């Protein structure tokens with residue numbers, strides 16, 4: 483499944499490269515955060531929905547809705563934990579906003595499914611077409627109706643778009659702050675893919691340092707800082723605390739992955755080298771490193787996210803030098819604040835100057 487969409491990924495990454503080339507030749511800044519959300523939402527559209535949807539054709543602006551969805555559903559619901567303070571949610575219009583964004587998404591997905599269902603003979607390869615054919619074959623042991631199809635594609639779309647874009651923006655943020663890592667990465671890219679202008683998916687599989695950079699970014703900036711809550715199925719005693727069955731448990735991956743007791747005194751430092759020659763992985767087996775969760779609900783999009791992020795970063799580093807506008811506190815003080823919401827993306831967009839480089843340098 484991941485391999486089968488590599489052409490679509492290549493196409494979209496090349497569109498991004500062209501936009502950056504244009505910005506470089508006119509010496510203008512670009513909003514990389516905006517470019518990344520466009521890239522991931524266009525790719526997820528092609529994978530999940532079979533094609534890109536633009537707001538000009540009467541559909542919603544899908545990028546804005548994804549961001550709103552994350553913001554609304556990532557807001558702490560005070561009433562759920564302290565019912566007497568429910569008025570706070572009421573003032574914030576939390577329920578109303580959640581209903582609005584859900585309806586916007588539902589209307590959009592209804593149109594998408596209708597379009598695919600209506601035109602069955604048109605050859606398409608998106609996930610929605612596969613789900614529709616499962617529905618037509620009626621082979622599932624339960625009634626697999628349209629609401630399931632919409633929920634599955636919504637899950638994929640929301641699960642894959644802002645998370646992957648957030649990982650891209652934090653990886654670039656850390657690289658802009660650490661030119662020594664860019665130098666090492668360029669050397670690696672040069673040794674693996676010196677002669678092609680496009681670094682492809684086979685190339686990045688050979689790049690250990692690139693992989694370590696992405697891992698280190700996932701450690702310091704897990705896109706879902708609090709993973710999906712769990713409900714305890716039985717009573718548990720943990721470090722002297724009794725936790726009753728039925729309690730909702732929140733797991734803070736962000737804090738676990740910055741814990742000095744586990745990661746050492748330099749836990750807050752961006753140091754990709756800590757992952758070289760280390761067997762530590764993020765497939766949910768090592769509880770100190772769980773950016774994709776763990777257990778039965780482990781993220782199903784790990785491979786898709788990684789390949790997309792690694793190929794994009796490799797091409798961005800191979801083809802451009804990156805500079806940020808010097809603010810009142812200097813480049814070193816590139817603001818690291820995180821936005822509120824389900825995904826811990828940057829609070830302020832990453833604005834940079836790209837300059838094309840001739841490779842090899």
Ligand code: HEM
Pocket residue numbers: 637638639641642643645646649704705706709710711772773774775776777778779780781782783784786787
């Ligand atoms: C850097 C990118 C991504 C990160 C950090 C990420 C992280 C996560 C995390 C932490 C969970 C919850 C796991 C748990 O509770 O144990 C999750 C679930 C999920 N992710 Fe991802 N994800 C990413 C990309 C993707 C992509 C590309 C897709 C789509 C193909 C995707 C689809 C999903 C879905 C459908 C779930 C729900 C799984 C379930 O409830 O069984 N994710 N993801």
